[in-house]
Amino acid sequence: xxxxxxxxxxxxxxxxxxxxxxxxxxxxxxxxxxxxxxxxxxxxxxxxxxxxxxxxxxxxxxxxxxxxxxxxxxxxxxxxxxxxxxxxxxxxxxxxxxxxxxxxxxxxxxxxxxxxxxxxxxxxxxxxxxxxxxxxxxxxxxxxxxxxxxxxxxxxxxxxxxxxxxxxxxxxxxxxxxxxxxxxxxxxxxxxxxxxxxxxxxxxxxxxxxxxxxxxxxxxxxxxxxxxxxxxxxxxxxxxxxxxxxxxxxxxxxxxxxxxxxxxxxxxxxxxxxxxxxxxxxxxxxxxxxxxxxxxxxxxxxxxxxxxxxxxxxxxxxxxxxxxxxxxxxxxxxxxxxxxxxxxxxxxxxxxxxxxxxxxxxxxxxxxxxxxxxxxxxxxxxxxxxxxxxxxxxxxxxxxxxxxxxxxxxxxxxxxxxxxxxxxxxxxxxxxxxxxxxxxxxxxxxxxxxxxxxxxxxxxxxxxxxxxxxxxxxxxxxxxxxx
Amino acid sequence: xxxxxxxxxxxxxxxxxxxxxxxxxxxxxxxxxxxxxxxxxxxxxxxxxxxxxxxxxxxxxxxxxxxxxxxxxxxxxxxxxxxxxxxxxxxxxxxxxxxxxxxxxxxxxxxxxxxxxxxxxxxxxxxxxxxxxxxxxxxxxxxxxxxxxxxxxxxxxxxxxxxxxxxxxxxxxxxxxxxxxxxxxxxxxxxxxxxxxxxxxxxxxxxxxxxxxxxxxxxxxxxxxxxxxxxxxxxxxxxxxxxxxxxxxxxxxxxxxxxxxxxxxxxxxxxxxxxxxxxxxxxxxxxxxxxxxxxxxxxxxxxxxxxxxxxxxxxxxxxxxxxxxxxxxxxxxxxxxxxxxxxxxxxxxxxxxxxxxxxxxxxxxxxxxxxxxxxxxxxxxxxxxxxxxxxxxxxxxxxxxxxxxxxxxxxxxxxxxxxxxxxxxxxxxxxxxxxxxxxxxxxxxxxxxxxxxxxxxxxxxxxxxxxxxxxxxxxxxxxxxxx
Numbered sequence: 020x021x022x023x024x025x026x027x028x029x030x031x032x033x034x035x036x037x038x039x040x041x042x043x044x045x046x047x048x049x050x051x052x053x054x055x056x057x058x059x060x061x062x063x064x065x066x067x068x069x070x071x072x073x074x075x076x077x078x079x080x081x082x083x084x085x086x087x088x089x090x091x092x093x094x095x096x097x098x099x100x101x102x103x104x105x106x107x108x109x110x111x112x113x114x115x116x117x118x119x120x121x122x123x124x125x126x127x128x129x130x131x132x133x134x135x136x137x138x139x140x141x142x143x144x145x146x147x148x149x150x151x152x153x154x155x156x157x158x159x160x161x162x163x164x165x166x167x168x169x170x171x172x173x174x175x176x177x178x179x180x181x182x183x184x185x186x187x188x189x190x191x192x193x194x195x196x197x198x199x200x201x202x203x204x205x206x207x208x209x210x211x212x213x214x215x216x217x218x219x220x221x222x223x224x225x226x227x228x229x230x231x232x233x234x235x236x237x238x239x240x241x242x243x244x245x246x247x248x249x250x251x252x253x254x255x256x257x258x259x260x261x262x263x264x265x266x267x268x269x270x271x272x273x274x275x276x277x278x279x280x281x282x283x284x285x286x287x288x289x290x291x292x293x294x295x296x297x298x299x300x301x302x303x304x305x306x307x308x309x310x311x312x313x314x315x316x317x318x319x320x321x322x323x324x325x326x327x328x329x330x331x332x333x334x335x336x337x338x339x340x341x342x343x344x345x346x347x348x349x350x351x352x353x354x355x356x357x358x359x360x361x362x363x364x365x366x367x368x369x370x371x372x373x374x375x376x377x378x379x380x381x382x383x384x385x386x387x388x389x390x391x392x393x394x395x396x397x398x399x400x401x402x403x404x405x406x407x408x409x410x411x412x413x414x415x416x417x418x419x420x421x422x423x424x425x426x427x428x429x430x431x432x433x434x435x436x437x438x439x440x441x442x443x444x445x446x447x448x449x450x451x452x453x454x455x456x457x458x459x460x461x462x463x464x465x466x467x468x469x470x471x472x473x474x475x476x477x478x479x480x481x482x483x484x485x486x487x488x489x490x491x492x493x494x495x496x497x498x499x500x501x502x
Numbered sequence: 503x504x505x506x507x508x509x510x511x512x513x514x515x516x517x518x519x520x521x522x523x524x525x526x527x528x529x530x531x532x533x534x535x536x537x538x539x540x541x542x543x544x545x546x547x548x549x550x551x552x553x554x555x556x557x558x559x560x561x562x563x564x565x566x567x568x569x570x571x572x573x574x575x576x577x578x579x580x581x582x583x584x585x586x587x588x589x590x591x592x593x594x595x596x597x598x599x600x601x602x603x604x605x606x607x608x609x610x611x612x613x614x615x616x617x618x619x620x621x622x623x624x625x626x627x628x629x630x631x632x633x634x635x636x637x638x639x640x641x642x643x644x645x646x647x648x649x650x651x652x653x654x655x656x657x658x659x660x661x662x663x664x665x666x667x668x669x670x671x672x673x674x675x676x677x678x679x680x681x682x683x684x685x686x687x688x689x690x691x692x693x694x695x696x697x698x699x700x701x702x703x704x705x706x707x708x709x710x711x712x713x714x715x716x717x718x719x720x721x722x723x724x725x726x727x728x729x730x731x732x733x734x735x736x737x738x739x740x741x742x743x744x745x746x747x748x749x750x751x752x753x754x755x756x757x758x759x760x761x762x763x764x765x766x767x768x769x770x771x772x773x774x775x776x777x778x779x780x781x782x783x784x785x786x787x788x789x790x791x792x793x794x795x796x797x798x799x800x801x802x803x804x805x806x807x808x809x810x811x812x813x814x815x816x817x818x819x820x821x822x823x824x825x826x827x828x829x830x831x832x833x834x835x836x837x838x839x840x841x842x843x844x845x846x847x848x849x850x851x852x853x854x855x856x857x858x859x860x861x862x863x864x865x866x867x868x869x870x871x872x873x874x875x876x877x878x879x880x881x882x883x884x885x886x887x888x889x890x891x892x893x894x895x896x897x898x899x900x901x902x903x904x905x906x907x908x909x910x911x912x913x914x915x916x917x918x919x920x921x922x923x924x925x926x927x928x929x930x931x932x933x934x935x936x937x938x939x940x941x942x943x944x945x946x947x948x949x950x951x952x953x954x955x956x957x958x959x960x961x962x963x964x965x966x967x968x969x970x971x972x973x974x975x976x977x978x979x980x981x982x983x984x985x
Contacts, residue, residue, distance in 0.1 A: 052625060052628070052629075054574070054575050054621070054624070054625070055579055055624065056575040056577045056578070056579065056612065056621075057603075059575035059576075059577065060575075061572070061573070061574050061575065061625050062572055062573040062574075063572055064570035064571065064572050064640070067570075067571050067572050067573055068570070068571070070573075071571065087547035087550075087551070088547065088550050088551070088554065089544070089545055089546055089547050089550050090544070090545040090550055090553075090663065091537070091544050091545075092537050092539040092542035092543075092544065092661055093542070093576075093614075093645055093647065093661050094539045094542065094598070094647075094661070095539070096538055096539065111605075112604065112605055113604060114603070114604075114605075115577070115600050115602075115603040115604075115612075116600060116601065116602040116603065117598050117599060117600050117601075117614070118599065118600075118601045118602060119598075119599040119601060119611075120540075120597070120598040120599065120649045121595065121596065121597075121598075121649035121651070122594075122595055122597075122649075128602075129539065129598075131576075131600070131614075138537070138539075141537070141538065142535060142537070142544050145535070146535075157547070161645075162576055162644075162645065164576065164577075166603045166604035166605075167604075168604070178575055178576050178577070180573065
């Protein structure tokens with residue numbers, strides 16, 4: 020690669036191989052790169068900027084609901100995990116273990132946090148004395164590590180960045196309310212900012228977080244019709260409180276274990292954003308999460324020096340006006356690259372809106388605007404350029420959601436027999452009756468590759484018969500292939 | 503502690519024991535807490551809010567200078583560190599090592615990053631091809647781990663949070679310019695935001711970063727007259743570039759190794775902020791970094807219900823007005839606590855400004871304002887409350903800096919003999935001549951506890967004679983006891 024010319028590179032088309040397209044896009048748009056550390060990625064500035072924008076929005080949503088940020092140690096004594104039996108069983112196979120430090124073998128090994136319920140409860144037990152300390156609403160932005168066999172950039176990596184909310188409440192009801200509230204926060208974020216429609220609902224017993232009473236998730240559909248679990252919210256009941264003796268003196272004067280929740284989303288969201296909207300030319304980013312909204316490209320052709328100067332004066336002024344309106348703007352006036360090259364490059368990295376401006380446009384007091392998603396030219400008066408750019412970005416945000424939702428809805432089916440489930444296994448979300456038996460769930464997965472995603476809240480739950488056994492089912496659950 | 507009443511607790515006075523005062527303050531103001539993980543702390547919401555404000559300001563300063571954020575793996579293959587001989591020697595004793603993961607022993611152990619020069623150079627070597635890729639200006643916000651024997655909350659912890667800038671340049675001159683520029687950024691941040699005066703200058707050979715050509719630092723003086731190294735900026739030369747073969751094709755068509763810098767500040771700054779300004783009543787925070795600028799405390803005394811309602815109406819309106827002006831405001835109307843209790847509590851946690859308002863004040867259309875640092879009552883007309891609050895916060899920001907600077911300046915001495923150096927060892931910054939010999943530096947440290955802090959840029963460097971050996975010295979260096 021040394022000394023290779025810089026050029027926008029072609030991606031494998033989605034039709035030819037969705038996985039190859041995805042990996043091509045992530046690498047060529049410089050969102051992330053592989054590392055020599057097993058399953059760990061490097062998040063490059065283009066990818067990290069998306070994460071920063073996601074953080075900014077989510078952090079405000081959490082704080083507006085009264086949550087505060089804190090930071091707990093990266094390392095967890097191995098013995099902590101063993102205090103909650105289900106928890107250690109669930110996470111044990113995925114742990115990275117520190118056995119030596121400071122030149123000596125440690126008496127007790129530490130694990131790198133795969134999630135922080137245990138170590139946080141150790142502090143909660145110290146801090147909480149009375150019902151007056153509740154609710155305690157914390158969040159942590161951190162890196163975590165889960166040793167994975169098969170990894171994929173952003174979607175499943177050994178180390179990932181995330182936020183983990185951890186809350187304590189007086190009553191089971193309060194904890195359930197918080198669990199559901201945070202699930203709705205994730206839905207709002209996914210739909211209103213990522214323009215990614217999601218189903219919310221409860222996970223099956225076998226997909227429940229290790230140590231939780233109940234796990235809820237948001238589930239999105241990618242362009243290859245596979246599901247992506249994009250966020251989870253857990254009602255932990257009193258499981259960790261009992262394991263760590265996190266108690267409070269109640270209004271009745273007696274000691275009680277607190278009721279807890281935890282909830283998280285991660286850099287996996289970036290993978291979901293890419294696979295929901297992007298196309299064969301590259302990345303498409305919903306404007307609300309884009310770092311660069313507009314690229315302005317001066318078109319010189321055979322223009323005279325005087326004409327070039329006039330164009331540059333106008334593009335500079337336009338860039339300033341757009342920035343004043345709060346937009347992220349790049350003025351790409353590098354004359355060693357052709358306009359066509361620049362178009363490709365900005366389509367690859369997902370700049371939302373392109374503005375072209377040459378001497379002929381200037382003579383007509385106009386410019387050309389091209390939205391990244393629809394890629395159609397529009398001639399716009401320079402007097403209206405700022406308001407038109409804003410309107411086009413607003414429309415793009417809406418259209419991306421509508422398109423993704425219509426794609427998902429047209430690939431969601433009610434399925435009433437096991438035959439049909441097998442037939443449609445690759446066609447999207449399949450709503451089917453199932454008798455809640457984990458063995459039947461495992462058999463379906465084994466035979467079809469389909470897993471249960473969630474029992475959707477938006478679906479009216481009516482009893483029926485399990486498509487495999489014919490036994491009673493309380494309502495339909497979503498089956499799908501999944502990341 | 504279970505069931506103990508919530509009350510503002512007294513701190514050990516500074517005179518009685520500065521260290522005890524510091525630890526008391528950090529814990530009782532709920533800034534941080536100990537954990538069971540050796541040398542690791544829990545950063546509680548009050549402490550983390552300070553870090554978030556520091557991050558917000560620094561991140562903008564970095565970005566305004568063209569730096570972009572990225573994220574590199576937490577784990578580094580052990581072999582990477584060995585590629586740069588000085589680097590591995592410097593960090594080897596402090597490493598935490600992952601030997602097992604996913605249930606198996608690893609073929610090659612990983613270390614938890616103590617700093618990321620090595621793993622970042624692995625990526626730089628892949629990404630950089632030509633001079634057109636330079637300068638490459640990256641920054642990472644991350645946790646790092648250095649196994650320390652003696653730890654202290656915020657000041658020296660096994661795990662800490664920091665930012666590490668890593669840049670690549672075409673020429674040695676460009677790298678030096680960046681190194682010094684970032685040092686100046688740190689100075690600006692320390693002085694203009696933390697209100698903490700710092701000396702900038704070059705570290706001695708023995709205090710240089712392991713693998714750097716030259717290390718510069720900002721050095722602050724704490725209230726116990728000890729120095730705190732609060733940030734460092736390193737000119738790495740081509741040391742890491744050569745170890746990792748990070749090369750670019752130059753304008754001359756030939757391959758060259760890049761010239762690099764790295765620079766960082768950490769959660770240690772929070773310790774510096776505390777020890778610069780705070781007093782026996784608790785934390786004092788410069789308003790520019792405070793999360794809560796104002797607490798409004800309604801004073802009821804023997805007021806009637808009607809009077810209480812009037813006071814509350816006014817305090818609510820005032821809180822809204824202050825928030826509209828961009829200030830962080832808490833309205834503490836909890837009537838289970840006395841005003842005196844609230845005063846103590848907000849002095850402990852460092853709320854910048856207290857506003858008291860009772861029926862008598864209201865009758866005079868006035869309120870009482872008390873600045874956290876000077877703690878003097880001022881009667882302020884309610885019509886001018888917002889502008890007066892802002893003015894008092896501005897004055898407080900300035901006064902904190904002036905006070906800290908005058909303290910430092912009055913504890914900075916030119917010292918011209920070894921006897922005098924020993925005599926004044928506990929009195930602050932001692933400017934003395936030294937012959938640059940690391941053995942002499944080690945002897946001074948051994949015999950007096952004094953270490954070289956930096957050769958200050960602000961000091962005119964005139965040759966003299968080493969206070970220990972009488973040998974030639976190029977100029978004075980700062981000696982001080984240090985954290």
